[in-house]
Amino acid sequence: xxxxxxxxxxxxxxxxxxxxxxxxxxxxxxxxxxxxxxxxxxxxxxxxxxxxxxxxxxxxxxxxxxxxxxxxxxxxxxxxxxxxxxxxxxxxxxxxxxxxxxxxxxxxxxxxxxxxxxxxxxxxxxxxxxxxxxxxxxxxxxxxxxxxxxx
Numbered sequence: 001x002x003x004x005x006x007x008x009x010x011x012x013x014x015x016x017x018x019x020x021x022x023x024x025x026x027x028x029x030x031x032x033x034x035x036x037x038x039x040x041x042x043x044x045x046x047x048x049x050x051x052x053x054x055x056x057x058x059x060x061x062x063x064x065x066x067x068x069x070x071x072x073x074x075x076x077x078x079x080x081x082x083x084x085x086x087x088x089x090x091x092x093x094x095x096x097x098x099x100x101x102x103x104x105x106x107x108x109x110x111x112x113x114x115x116x117x118x119x120x121x122x123x124x125x126x127x128x129x130x131x132x133x134x135x136x137x138x139x140x141x142x143x144x145x146x147x148x149x150x151x
């Protein structure tokens with residue numbers, strides 16, 4: 001289980017994944033080698049799963065962000081597996097969750113425009129044999145950006 005220093009190290013890396021062991025050591029009042037070993041241990045133990053760049057969707061021409069709720073028509077394992085494989089194959093679907101309640105899945109999607117979103121819903125999702133109903137909500141503005149996890 002991570003101690004308070006590990007938690008501070010993870011918080012620092014979530015804010016800036018480019019921090020060197022020297023930078024981390026200075027921020028945490030540790031030597032660079034101690035900070036580096038802690039980071040390596042947290043990586044090895046799976047607390048730190050990787051490092052990624054955050055891209056600007058609008059600069060990439062992805063002007064429509066939407067959340068799409070999918071209600072399944074059937075709960076068979078084969079149909080569900082086929083649907084999950086479809087989700088993994090579609091680059092515009094950036095994340096997906098299974099849910100309790102009316103919707104079985106919640107998808108976060110980025111599209112270039114409304115016609116691309118329409119095509120995703122009407123030409124890809126709705127024709128899938130396991131899908132019963134699709135409902136979408138278009139994001140007007142994101143008032144809080146994706147935040148780091150609490151440590």
